[in-house]
Amino acid sequence: MNNLLVMPLLIPALTAVILIFLKEQIGLQRIISAVSVFLNIAVAATIVYQVKTDGIQTLHMGGWLPPYGIVFVADMFAALLVLVTAIVGAACLFFSFASIGEERERFYYYTFFHFLLTGVFGSFLTGDLFNLFVCFEVLLVASYSMIVLGGTRVQLRETLKYILVNVISSALFVAAIAYLYAATGTLNMAHLAMRVAEAGQGGIMNVIAVLLLLVFSLKAGLLLFFWLPDSYSAPPLAVRALFGALLTKVGLYAITRTFTLIFVHDPGMTHSLMGWMAGATMILGAIGALAYNDLSRIFNYNIVISVGFIAFGISVLTEDSLNGVVFYLMHDMIAKALLFFLGGMILAASGTEQLKQMGGLIRKYPWTGWMFFILTLALVGVPPLSGFAGKVMMVRSGFGEMHVALALIALASSFVVLYSLIKVFQEVFWGGERNDEAIHPQRYKAMMAPAAVLFVLVILMGIGAETVNDYVLQAGAVLADPAQYINAVLMKE
């Protein structure tokens, strides 16, 4: 029992409620939000420390022992993702201060922001499948409001599409939960894992597993990403950074959790299907990233490529590749948020999304330019930076497990990432100056600060990969050996 585990939900949820009552006091809203996100980071860091020293932490709500009550679980994987989410959330909040505009702030932007964080933290920490659905809905409802906030025609259209996709996928999620309850009689994930292992993963279980894979793929943008590029182009960039960094990763987390813990007994069926979905995602994402010439679409297709890449790591299902998944997920959350921050600065400085109409920004904004360049290298996976370690672990075990075709696609997708982002770098930062909109220096500094923090993290995660790896190995060990998780939750020795 560790009551600290409920704090990552409680802090943002209470903050959001308090902010509802402070509609007009924008300054006060900002201060409370800032305090709240720093509290999040402190709590998350404490949880990581506790998991590191004492092993998997659990919290049984209301004292109901599993498998009967609602249980919250923090293994190293969940704890690390909570910490990274807290950091990225804080950075996005400070970026919002500089870029979101007073009109949105007055219409409960920060309330939705904190509710979104509540949902994300909850999804990472819950140990119960139905609770996962509830936390998904909390973050989805917040994300609907954040996309539509502002109410332009494009936003309305894209929100309608986004809601429709998510309502249908949520319905399928509940259907999958219903089937699973009928087949096993439990929804506690650890207990499910035990029951499925006892009964064997036959035909019915495979159908349920594929249904769950479909649902999570819709949320993560794995293969079924048709809604993603348009919907993620509609809101302002601070929101896009938050979505690109967090929302797809929640879907990936759910896939990782269910397909390393519960449905691991027939990898020839479920995991090879996931592998081919990952391959197709990387190829289609690459085509998208190469095809478009506007900034947000290139960035959005880069999200799709990395989703495919991580799913490839999950489908290989060795301890090495799962370590890689953990490492790469953490890297990708930070790097994608930073990518959208820099994109936001580029947009503010040039006033357009079309690459052809930009140019020469390096003279006015050298720091943005070089940060973008180094971030590109990090996303591709050039050694001293943060993308390298995770990528190498996943691709290595891909070759080792004879998933050669997929590993080659994964490597090729890195080249596409390199090409598409270097193209952006060239068009935006080199050549003659074409922009005449200058950002106010004060505002530029305010946008630069959170970006710089994430940039330092990208570098530190690369250079300090050994230290990070200690934690990652502990996370990967639990993922590779579900018995540890099951024993901790069901309190067996």
Place this chain on the structure above:
Amino acid sequence: MELLIALAIGVLFTVGVYLVLSKSLLRILLGTTLITHGVHLLLLTMAGLKTGAAPLLGEKADSYVDPLPQALILTSIVISFGVSAFFIVLAYRAYRSAGMDDVEGSKGERQ
């Protein structure tokens, strides 16, 4: 009883999918609500219907109905209620401000 409910679920899903595939926003909206209702019925049926007394200790029966699916349905109904309300308001807003009652009509004008 289960068979009857299964048929009802099938009908709800069929009608729901048919409505979601149409052009008008209002029909799509009704379609999603029907699909969620089908899912709720599915959730209720999955634990078996009428297998015992109501899950109250005062009933003093030999066997009780499994209360968990009912708790799950309550949660799910509340969520779908909220999301549908949001969806309806959004559809109304889209209709008022942009004249989009028709999904086809919302195309064009990319950014």
